Amino acid sequence: MNESIGDFRELGGGGARVSLVFYPGDFPVRWSQCSATADFFAEYFAAVHACRTADEGARNDFVGTISYIVNELVENAVKFSVGETVEVTVGIEDEELVTIVANHVLAATVGPLLDKFRELVSGDPQEMLFARVEANAENPEDGASGLGFLTMMADYGAKLGWRFAAVHDNPNNVLLKTMARLQVRNQ
């Protein structure tokens, strides 16, 4: 299978990027390590030429935004990953900061995930965010399902996309890549 939803686009070859790959083995990625990962990328890219700014407020905003988005994407990967590697890549392309998180999910979950992702890009993010929160308050068992993606789109202006690809040596798993793109302010 090879299916894309939303604004998914791979980073072009040769573009500047930083990747971090977790091979969890005997020590699964802990929840608190999502935060450390997010803070690393935020601080790293705040010092990259295309993102750097002398304005302290703008730098603060950049670090908070990247940290929020990478943290949400890595939390999702840790929550749904089925024990294989988790790869986090952040790069800059066409004046956008692109974050791609890749992890394995169970092939059996692909159908529901496809439906959920298609729904997330089907309407106005702000309206969907408000509806989702009201629904969560009515049905506490639903958890915060999808709220991270909706806040990224509605509150941070991120464009999101997903790609599912077959894993050749393991038909039980599918490789899921989740992408968030943000406009980088041109200084």
Place this chain on the structure above:
Amino acid sequence: MSATDIKGPGYRVWYDEAASTVHFEGSLRLGTAEYEPIAALLESVRTRPAKAITLRMTDLVFLNSSGINTLYKFVIGVRKSGALEVHVDASATIPWQSKSLPNLRKFLPSITITMN
């Protein structure tokens, strides 16, 4: 009876009854289930006789989407019970607050937010 002082690695959420203020401090990036004690604290505050409460956010650097959901859910509960005035002290220099806290007005139109 829920706890009124919740501490964990890098965060603290506590209720100052005399000042009718819930203080949020540090960085909150917990899993959904880990927010339950905080939701219980907020719920216990909601059902106290106080007429007004303040949520002090100015020392909360990060809040993930599960935490944002907890906060939104609390103010929806206040809207439905209609008995409490809620004020939020927020900081415009903390990005998540300037981006996500204004949504509170959608869920609780009577809420007041100070964004310094």
